Amino acid sequence: LAKTTQPISMDSYEGQEVNITCSHNNIATNDYITWYQQFPSQGPRFIIQGYKTKVTNEVASLFIPADRKSSTLSLPRVSLSDTAVYYCLVVNTGFQKLVFGTGTRLLVSP
Amino acid sequence: GAVVSQHPSWVICKSGTSVKIECRSLDFQATTMFWYRQFPKQSLMLMATSNEGSKATYEQGVEKDKFLINHASLTLSTLTVTSAHPEDSSFYICSARGPETSAHEQYFGPGTRLTVT
Numbered sequence: 001l002a003k004t005t006q007p008i009s010m011d012s013y014e015g016q017e018v019n020i021t022c023s024h025n026n027i028a029t030n031d032y033i034t035w036y037q038q039f040p041s042q043g044p045r046f047i048i049q050g051y052k053t054k055v056t057n058e059v060a061s062l063f064i065p066a067d068r069k070s071s072t073l074s075l076p077r078v079s080l081s082d083t084a085v086y087y088c089l090v091v092n093t094g095f096q097k098l099v100f101g102t103g104t105r106l107l108v109s110p
Numbered sequence: 111g112a113v114v115s116q117h118p119s120w121v122i123c124k125s126g127t128s129v130k131i132e133c134r135s136l137d138f139q140a141t142t143m144f145w146y147r148q149f150p151k152q153s154l155m156l157m158a159t160s161n162e163g164s165k166a167t168y169e170q171g172v173e174k175d176k177f178l179i180n181h182a183s184l185t186l187s188t189l190t191v192t193s194a195h196p197e198d199s200s201f202y203i204c205s206a207r208g209p210e211t212s213a214h215e216q217y218f219g220p221g222t223r224l225t226v227t
């Protein structure tokens with residue numbers, strides 16, 4: 001399983017765009033990049049996943065460069081309710097389990 | 111979207127007693143369920159993986175005789191913490207995936223806060 005590294009914490013203000021970068025140097029050909037969001041005392045929630053280039057949904061965008069050794073989760077115009085921990089995971093389609101790293105604690109202030 | 115529930119949402123028990131936590135998939139058949147534990151300010155740690163009708167596969171370091179997992183049906187898995195001690199106090203979270211769910215997307219329950227006094 002590829003190890004991921006992401007910043008421990010980030011601060012932002014309402015209305016700003018937040019970009020959280022994750023490095024996964026040992027990513028394998030069959031690995032996908034997945035991001036989850038977790039609020040305090042709740043289970044994680046799937047945000048977005050991708051394999052390469054750019055993926056966008058109603059919540060976020062995920063940018064993956066050609067070498068796939070890193071990825072960036074982009075949250076447009078954050079609000080106070082986006083304060084949470086964001087986990088970057090590398091998941092092999094041949095395996096079932098998710099391995100959570102330390103995550104990035106995002107604090108959005110007024 | 112798929113919904114996973116847990117019961118109870120919180121429980122307080124005395125040291126030495128056993129506690130059972132239920133995890134249910136409400137609108138899909140969960141062929142695989144996972145149990146995690148999370149201590150304050152820490153990440154989720156996978157405890158075990160269970161497939162319906164099979165014995166659970168425990169992660170290294172997790173005592174299978176202490177954390178009993180049963181996945182008897184496609185919608186229900188239970189985690190029983192036997193002879194609980196204060197160090198077992200934690201946030202227990204289950205997740206589930208069905209046969210059509212991609213490997214990288216699991217549906218998580220809301221978690222169960224266990225406090226052992």
